Amino acid sequence: MLKTLLYDGSWTGLMTIVFCSYEYKWQIATIQHNAQYIQSGLFVTTENIISDDDKAKRVLLGLEKKIGIQGIKELYYVFLSEIKHRELLILRSISYYFNSENKPNLNYANDDILQIKKIVRSVSREKHRLKAFVRFQKMKDGLYFANLEPDFNVLPLMVNFFKERFADQKWLIYDLKRHFGIYYDLDQVVEVQFSNTFNSDYIAFHLDDEELRYSYLWKHYFDSVNIKERKNTKLHVQSLPKRYWKYLNEKNLL
Amino acid sequence: MSDRIFKKLHILADAAKYDVSCSSSGSNRANKNKGIGNANQSGICHSYTEDGRCVSLLKILLTNHCIYDCAYCVSRKSNDIERAAFTVQEVVDLTINFYRRNYIEGLFLSSGIFKNADYTMERLVSIAKKLRLEHKFNGYIHLKTIPGSSDELVHEAGLYADRLSINLEIPTKEGLKLLAPDKSREEMILPMRYLKNEIIRTNEERKVIKSTPTFAPAGQSTQMIIGASGESDKHIILTAQHFYKKYHLKRVYYSGYVPISYDKRLPEIGTAVPMVRENRLYQSDWLMRFYGFKAEEIVNDTHPLLDLDIDPKLSWALRNQHAFPVDINKANYHTILRVPGIGVQSAKKIIMARRFGPLRIEHLQKLGVATNRAKYFITCLGFQQIYADKSGTNIKQYILAQSTSKYTKNNSQQLTLF
Numbered sequence: 001m002l003k004t005l006l007y008d009g010s011w012t013g014l015m016t017i018v019f020c021s022y023e024y025k026w027q028i029a030t031i032q033h034n035a036q037y038i039q040s041g042l043f044v045t046t047e048n049i050i051s052d053d054d055k056a057k058r059v060l061l062g063l064e065k066k067i068g069i070q071g072i073k074e075l076y077y078v079f080l081s082e083i084k085h086r087e088l089l090i091l092r093s094i095s096y097y098f099n100s101e102n103k104p105n106l107n108y109a110n111d112d113i114l115q116i117k118k119i120v121r122s123v124s125r126e127k128h129r130l131k132a133f134v135r136f137q138k139m140k141d142g143l144y145f146a147n148l149e150p151d152f153n154v155l156p157l158m159v160n161f162f163k164e165r166f167a168d169q170k171w172l173i174y175d176l177k178r179h180f181g182i183y184y185d186l187d188q189v190v191e192v193q194f195s196n197t198f199n200s201d202y203i204a205f206h207l208d209d210e211e212l213r214y215s216y217l218w219k220h221y222f223d224s225v226n227i228k229e230r231k232n233t234k235l236h237v238q239s240l241p242k243r244y245w246k247y248l249n250e251k252n253l254l
Numbered sequence: 255m256s257d258r259i260f261k262k263l264h265i266l267a268d269a270a271k272y273d274v275s276c277s278s279s280g281s282n283r284a285n286k287n288k289g290i291g292n293a294n295q296s297g298i299c300h301s302y303t304e305d306g307r308c309v310s311l312l313k314i315l316l317t318n319h320c321i322y323d324c325a326y327c328v329s330r331k332s333n334d335i336e337r338a339a340f341t342v343q344e345v346v347d348l349t350i351n352f353y354r355r356n357y358i359e360g361l362f363l364s365s366g367i368f369k370n371a372d373y374t375m376e377r378l379v380s381i382a383k384k385l386r387l388e389h390k391f392n393g394y395i396h397l398k399t400i401p402g403s404s405d406e407l408v409h410e411a412g413l414y415a416d417r418l419s420i421n422l423e424i425p426t427k428e429g430l431k432l433l434a435p436d437k438s439r440e441e442m443i444l445p446m447r448y449l450k451n452e453i454i455r456t457n458e459e460r461k462v463i464k465s466t467p468t469f470a471p472a473g474q475s476t477q478m479i480i481g482a483s484g485e486s487d488k489h490i491i492l493t494a495q496h497f498y499k500k501y502h503l504k505r506v507y508y509s510g511y512v513p514i515s516y517d518k519r520l521p522e523i524g525t526a527v528p529m530v531r532e533n534r535l536y537q538s539d540w541l542m543r544f545y546g547f548k549a550e551e552i553v554n555d556t557h558p559l560l561d562l563d564i565d566p567k568l569s570w571a572l573r574n575q576h577a578f579p580v581d582i583n584k585a586n587y588h589t590i591l592r593v594p595g596i597g598v599q600s601a602k603k604i605i606m607a608r609r610f611g612p613l614r615i616e617h618l619q620k621l622g623v624a625t626n627r628a629k630y631f632i633t634c635l636g637f638q639q640i641y642a643d644k645s646g647t648n649i650k651q652y653i654l655a656q657s658t659s660k661y662t663k664n665n666s667q668q669l670t671l672f
Contacts, residue, residue: 108607109617132300136355144354167288168390169354210351217348218357220260224267225313226303229512229527235306239299250301 002029007049009033011079014087015056017049018094031087059094066097071105077123078116080153089115127154131161133244134173137215138208144171145203148247155182159189174198215249222250263348265338269318269329270364273421273477274509278310278359278394280472281416289390291353291360293416293472297394298359311362311396312352316340316377320366324434325517326423326482329366333515339368345381346389353393360394360416361385371402379407382414394472399449401441408445409469412452417472417504420446422497425490429483432519449474450501473504480535481528482511482520488558491538495549498542508535534560541567544598545591564650568594571631572646579642582634583612595628626656 003026007013014031021028029044063072075090093112097104107113136144144166155175159182162171166184172192174181183192245251279297299308317339318329328335349361363381367374378397385391397415399408411418420442424430427439449470456469476497478490494506510532513523538560541547545567552566553559561569571578571594580593582604591601600622607613607621612635619625630641630649641649 102609104610106606107610108603108621109610109613114620128298132298132356134356138355146356164285165292166290166354166356167285168290214351214355217260217263218352218355221263221267221312221352222301222303222309224264225271225309227271227305227307227512230305230307230510230529232306233304236302236304239302239306239308248301 002027002044004029004044004046005031005049006034006046007031008051009035010051011076012053012056013049013051014079014090015059016052017087018059018091019052019055020049021091022098028088028091031091063094063097066100067103067105071097071103074105074116074120077120077157080156081119081123082153083119086119123152123154123157126150126152127157129244130154131158133248134162135247135249136171137203138211139203139206140208141206142170142208144169145198146171146173146247147176147198148173149177150175151243153178155180158182163189216253219250219253259344259348262338262340262344263314265336266315266318266340267313269366270313270315270362272328272509272512272514273313273362273364273398274307274507275396275419275475275477275505276308276310276313276362277475277505278396280504281394283392283394283416283468283471285392287390287392289392290350291391291393293360293392293394300356300358310359311394312349312358312360313362314340314345314348314364316345316363316365316374316381317368318366319368321369322367322434322436324423324437325515325519326433326479326511328514330515342377342381342384346384349385349393350389350391353391358393360396362396362398364398365400367400371400372404372407375400375403375407375411379411379414382411386414396472399445401437401445403445405445405448408448409452412449412456412470413467415470417475418449418470419475419477420449421477422493423477423479424483425478425480425485425493426483429485433483446474446476446497446501446503453502473502475503475505475507477507477509479511480508480532486553486558487531487535487538487560488553488555490535491542491549491553494539495542506539508532508539530562531560534562534566538566541570546588547592563654565594567592568627568650568653572650575642575646578631579633579639580631582618582632583608593628593631595624595626595631597622627653 005017005028007017017031020026060072075093078086078090089112093116096110096112105113108117130148130150134146134148136146139145155173155178158173162173163184168186170184170186172181172183174194179193181192181194182189240248277297278293279295281293282295283293285292297310299310301309303309315329317337318335319337319339320327320329320331323331345361345363352358353360363378365374365378378400382395382397385395395415396417396419397411399411399418399420401420408418422442424433430437430439452469453473456466459466460468478493480490490508497503497506510528511521512527513521513525516523538552541552542549547570551570557573560566571592577592580589582590587601587605590596590604591598596604603621604613604618607617614635615625615629615637618628618634630653633639
């Protein structure tokens with residue numbers, strides 16, 4: 001009997017699914033997020049999976065033996081990509097991994113694995129870009145604040161980077177698309193959620209007195225280092241995709 | 255903060271922009287004292303200019319006052335331009351405040367030479383020192399060593415900077431003499447040798463005594479201006495190889511000359527920047543650093559100039575057809591790496607993937623090989639090499655007919671209609 005599985009959308013939940021599908025030898029038709037559940041087809045039964053830390057841990061331990069931490073990281077990136085049907089892709093690959101020897105996640109000739117590598121590349125690329133493209137604005141109370149809207153859910157991957165780099169300043173990076181942010185209070189990083197996001201007027205009102213000057217200095221610098229004789233718009237847009245411009249002061253200020 | 259600072263930043267960033275080096279990689283400076291910043295092994299580009307180059311560091315001159323009169327340089331003494339100079343504190347404030355807002359990875363500081371070499375160098379060093387000691391700044395610092403400054407100052411610079419560089423500027427001794435009569439090749443090479451020895455010495459010392467302070471952990475680099483003094487590609491590439499070998503340079507940068515003066519010794523204003531040539535030189539540089547090629551394989555007496563229409567690896571392969579075809583499922587990594595269309599990443603993937611079974615050409619395509627080029631030089635499962643007896647010229651034509659270079663537009667004589 002084919003099954004539709006419902007889970008809470010968490011990584012632990014997905015690993016619990018892997019565990020159960022092995023334990024009960026399920027044939028799985030789809031995996032869906034609780035909140036987004038629509039309906040299952042005819043001849044399909046629905047099963048609600050409750051996240052279970054122990055079961056997830058056992059799956060991860062088994063996986064580590066087969067594909068190492070690096071391999072697990074790849075699957076986690078695919079999970080954060082939020083790409084449609086990612087759960088099934090992860091499930092399918094895990095079952096392939098468990099049935100093979102010899103670091104099977106390096107078999108680049110396998111279609112699923114190639115797809116995983118491709119997604120990992122996209123997610124890594126965005127993670128790397130956002131490390132660079134976050135633009136903090138200093139607020140009156142000394143907080144460094146940044147908004148962004150990444151394509152993939154990469155904020156969780158950036159916590160350590162910013163924590164290590166800006167250890168002596170309070171900062172907050174907010175994902176407007178997913179409605180959560182990470183906040184560093186000089187000691188640790190916590191996840192935060194605003195009931196209503198700061199609009200631009202609110203931000204402008206609370207900016208530090210020197211903020212705009214530095215913002216303009218940066219814009220000024222950005223314009224000054226350009227070599228007109230070498231203009232290359234295609235390369236420019238390729239390296240600095242337009243969808244990120246909204247939050248880059250050097251592309252925004254007039 | 256006065257409005258004067260906007261003006262200064264404009265003048266001194268504008269004057270520094272022709273130095274192409276902007277990398278912030280190769281240093282692993284941790285933020286250990288709850289200070290500000292760290293340096294990332296891979297480096298980070300925070301923005302890109304409209305000409306497509308990476309903006310990673312705040313790249314400025316301390317001053318564009320200069321006692322020298324190098325023809326290729328905007329800051330040359332005889333050039334009638336607006337002059338400015340930052341104070342030490344201004345540079346420190348800009349760096350810290352840009353860094354805190356995540357605009358930059360650190361500072362790239364160069365300078366025109368005022369008074370004398372040591373006087374200038376001392377100021378550069380004091381900025382780096384202030385950033386490190388007073389502001390607990392662990393971000394990236396690249397200082398341009400002023401030729402002719404004393405060993406003590408160069409040594410101190412190495413203690414605070416991640417990377418040091420001395421620009422060769424003109425690849426040939428004669429060219430330098432003609433265009434920069436105040437400078438001498440020897441004067442540039444002396445500090446390079448000193449730096450090399452210090453880097454080796456401190457690295458050895460660190461192996462024994464862990465607490466030895468780091469010395470220019472990201473090494474030293476240099477830059478050559480291309481197309482200003484009529485040098486050949488052979489000369490440039492052999493020079494680069496010489497510096498990689500003898501001075502352990504981390505990078506050699508090539509900067510296509512942008513005409514900025516009406517000097518008779520130089521290409522006149524309006525002459526196109528040799529961008530394709532510059533690109534081919536970088537490709538050759540990569541071949542030497544990551545693909546195991548020797549300079550003499552890329553350029554030599556019978557082939558002193560790089561082809562502009564094809565990349566140097568393809569060019570080498572066409573001149574060395576006896577080395578092909580390569581069997582993708584049997585050949586070793588280094589041999590596979592020499593196949594046109596296969597890069598470092600795909601070569602590694604091939605080696606890993608073929609453990610699971612023989613690869614076919616479709617597999618190669620999927621894992622990123624540019625098969626439109628590679629197919630003339632390989633065999634693999636289900637793929638026989640049928641071009642082995644064709645001449646290099648023929649194969650080149652096939653490849654050119656099938657590909658569109660990103661530079662075609664620049665080179666094309668044909669007008670586009672729509």
